[in-house]
Ligand SMILES: Nc1nc2c(ncn2[C@@H]2O[C@H](COP(=O)(O)OP(=O)(O)O)[C@@H](O)[C@H]2O)c(=O)[nH]1
C-alpha cells in the first residue's frame with residue numbers, strides 16, 4: 001500500500017471517530033501518525049529536485065509576502081505601494097515569478113514580495129506551490145489578500161500554509177524535548193495539562209522517541225505537541241486585506257465585514273485606503289526604533305535604526321557591520337530596557353522601543 005493510501009486511511013479514521021474523553025488518546029495517536037506520513041510526502045517531493053525554491057534576496061528591515069489567489073489584485077497593490085512594476089492582468093497566473101518591491105514607511109524599509117497565486121495543493125508540491133511555500137516560510141509577515149466577493153479563499157489559504165508547517169498568529173509552544181540515551185520518557189510541567197502522560201508518551205513513540213525529558217510550560221494540544229516534535233514549523237504573524245471594495249454593494253461589504261471584522265478594506269486599483277495598508281503592515285511587523293549614541297556624544301535622533309521587537313544588542317551589531325559582534329566589548333543603554341540610565345549591557349540584552357544605545361567596539 002502506498003503512502004497516499006495510508007494517509008487517506010488515517011484521515012478517514014480520524015473523521016469517523018467521534019471526539020470525546022474516551023477516544024482522545026486514540027485520535028491523538030492517529031494525528032501523530034498522520035503528521036509523520038504527510039511530512040514524508042513533503043520530504044519526498046522536495047528530494048525530487050526542482051531546486052530549492054525561489055531565491056529572493058532579502059532586503060530592507062523586514063520582508064512581507066502577499067498571499068492570495070490569482071486575480072485578487074496582488075500585483076496592482078504591489079505596484080501602488082512600492083517602486084515595483086509587477087504585471088497586472090485580468091486573467092489568471094499572470095505573475096509567475098516572485099516580484100519584489102520596496103515600501104518606505106515611517107523610516108522603515110519593507111520588502112514586499114508578490115508571489116505566484118497560491119492555490120490548493122501547494123503544500124504537497126502541486127504547481128509551483130512548493131516554491132511559493134519556501135518564500136512564505138522565510139518572510140516576517142503574511143498579508144492575505146482577498147477579493148471581497150470570494151473571501152472563502154482565506155480558509156483555503158490558511159489550511160494550505162498550515163499543511164506546509166506555517167503557523168500563523170501563533171507562538172511557538174513553550175515546550176522543550178531533550179533526548180536521552182536511556183531512562184524512558186519523563187514529563188514535567190509547570191501548568192495543568194490537557195494531555196495525559198500516556199498520550200504524550202504514545203505520540204513520542206510514533207516518532208521513535210523512547211528516551212527523553214519533556215518540559216512543558218504551557219497547556220498545549222496534540223497538534224502543538226506534534227509541531228514541537230517535528231521541529232520544522234515556522235511561526236509568522238498574518239493580516240488580512242480585502243480588495244475590490246469599489247465593486248461591492250452595501251450588502252456584500254457588510255457581510256464580508258461581519259466575517260472579517262479585523263480586515264482592512266481597500267481598493268488597490270482605485271487607491272482607496274492604501275495608507276491604512278501601509279500602517280497595517282508597519283504595525284504588524286512590531287518595529288522598534290533604536291537611537292545610536294556615539295560614546296560621549298549626543299544620540300542621532302534624526303535617523304533611528306529600525307529593527308524588530310526582540311532585537312538584542314548583538315543583533316544590532318550584526319546589522320551594522322559583520323565584524324562588530326566579534327569585536328564587541330560592551331554597550332551602554334538608556335531607555336526602558338535599561339535598569340538605570342547608561343546601564344552596561346552585553347550581546348544578549350534585549351532592547352526596547354526608543355532606547356539609546358552606545359556600542360563599544362574594539363579597534
Ligand atoms: N474593480 C477593481 N479591480 C481591481 C482592483 N485591484 C485590481 N483589480 C483588477 O483585477 C485584475 C487582477 O489584478 P492583478 O493585480 O493582476 O491580480 P493578481 O493576480 O492577484 O496579481 C486586474 O484586471 C486589475 O485591474 C480593485 O481594487 N478594484
Ligand SMILES: [Mg+2]
Nearest residue numbers: 074075094095
Ligand atoms: Mg499578479
